[in-house]
Amino acid sequence: MITVKNLKKKFGNKIVLKGINLNVEKGERVVIIGPSGCGKSTLLRCINGIEKLTSGKVIFEGKDINSKNVDINKIREKMGMVFQQFNLFPHLTITENIILAPVKLKIMTKEDAVKKAVELLELIDLKDKKDMYPSQLSGGQKQRIAIARALIMNPEVMLFDEPTSALDPEMVDEVSNLMKDLAKNGMTMIVVTHEMSFVKECASRVIFMEDGNIVEEGTPKDIFENPKSDRLKEFLSKVK
């Protein structure tokens, strides 16, 4: 579904991604781990085209997303993204946040979108918040709304960039559980996270990055119980 080919990314003179190759099939849940600054966020942002590549390719469902003939906005409709800082729209109510894209992109009528939004809000247990503003919600609630906002587009794949890192510890589970539900329902996911319960329960593959490279990849079992490279061993000893 997603193929990353020899992806390189520079910021000025700084090489942040040094030739990433990655293939994600439909239904996979790929988790990316690695030390701060190794390029995890940059990789995700290149995959949905928010960040322009220096060289290499990102192919989504057979289309080179950076090709001139491809409408990147159409691609992004099919790739949901969830950010560490939620990035809800503070001037819109919860319902308005969720329905903005499908309505303005004329994918749904407003009535249908509102109906769908209510369904999603029921699913994430936040129906009573539908007319509130983001500033009236807790971090965990905001992040669940952000996930719902991405889900209403019926994405083929969801990208998560440290979705629980900005949350107070007691709110991690509500977001993590929602992600587990998505995983169980077969959603294709690429997740940057250090939330181990999600990784252990849901990841079909774990990728360890360091310094702009993929150093090691394998099943959660391979990676956590049988790490091969010294750098991964060192990283795991720090995380634990």
Added chain:
Amino acid sequence: MEVLFNIWGAIVNFFQNTWDSFYQTIIYDNRYIYILEGLFNTLIIALFAVIIGIVIGVLVALIRNNYDRNNKFKLLNKIACLYVNIIRGTPQILQLMIIYYIIFGTVDINIVFVGILAFGINSGAYVSEIIRAGIESIDNGQLEAGYSLGLNYSKVMRYIILPQAIKNILPALGNEFITLLKDTSVGAYIGIVELTKASDIIASRTYDYFFPLIIVAIIYLILTIGLSKLISMMERKLSNDYS
């Protein structure tokens, strides 16, 4: 007794003179009409200039932001930058004179219209900077969240960035309007009968500057203080929304 009498006389005299001066300035020969005309022109010029300024300012700001973000509109962006630099880098009075004496030098044209145009063009440069700053004050995450949902640049601007930026933009625009209102006095230099020129005309008839200048100063003050009250009311209302 005589002393008291003298003081009384002086007081009466003072009020008599003041009244005479006021009478000469305002009432005699219907001179107040100059002030009314001046006030009218000042308000008309400021109002229409700020409208022109907003139209130009929004266009220039969007062109420049689009260039900064998406590398689009290269040529237009160059022109927009040049425009902003020229306007901000030359005295307003000179811009007014160039437009009046050079650009419209050979055509017969309503001078108030020239004023509106010149002040509007001038204001556009400052308004564009206000709007640009307003747009840039919005966290980049908002733009990225909009993009990630499949919205394009213009939809993200329209539905996500500008509605939030307006909170910062409107009060600054109000202040720009106040500045503009005062700056229209520069128009006196090319003979636009706005408030300041009106007071000058009256004073040149009476050879008495006191009332013409003071009255006009009070009018400016009433306008600007009233406007800034309005702006801070608006600011309070805006900041109460969704926070």
